[in-house]
Amino acid sequence: MTRRTTLARRLEQFNLINKVGRDATMLLDLPTLLPRAAHLIRDSLGYQAVLVVLVDQASGDLRLVAAAAPGEAALLADGLSRAPNQGLIGHGLPAGRPW
Numbered sequence: 001m002t003r004r005t006t007l008a009r010r011l012e013q014f015n016l017i018n019k020v021g022r023d024a025t026m027l028l029d030l031p032t033l034l035p036r037a038a039h040l041i042r043d044s045l046g047y048q049a050v051l052v053v054l055v056d057q058a059s060g061d062l063r064l065v066a067a068a069a070p071g072e073a074a075l076l077a078d079g080l081s082r083a084p085n086q087g088l089i090g091h092g093l094p095a096g097r098p099w
Contacts, residue, residue, distance in 0.1 A: 016044040034066035042068040053089055056081070062090055 001009075020037050034052045042050040049069030053062050064080035082090050 012044060016040060019044075030065070035068070038066045038068035051075075060084060 019040050023033060023036055023040070038050040038052050041047065050067070051064055051069065052066035054065050055061070056063050060083075062082045062084065064075060067075050069075065084090050
């Protein structure tokens, strides 16, 4: 990767962070903010899918709360939930870091 390509990629990432930050200050409710952030990340970085998973404070389970992916409506409608230590995401949770 050339220096120019690296700098262009970094600029794109900083622009994404700026957009999400602006949205976070304008849209204080998570049900609106998280799907928007997922779509911004997917579109800006060219990912095929972005899933936002949060820990349910009552049960400790991981719950899918937003998605920007093919079939996202079905994913969200299914109410995807996993126990800690289940699947790739669940195995990263106890370590406090992504898989």
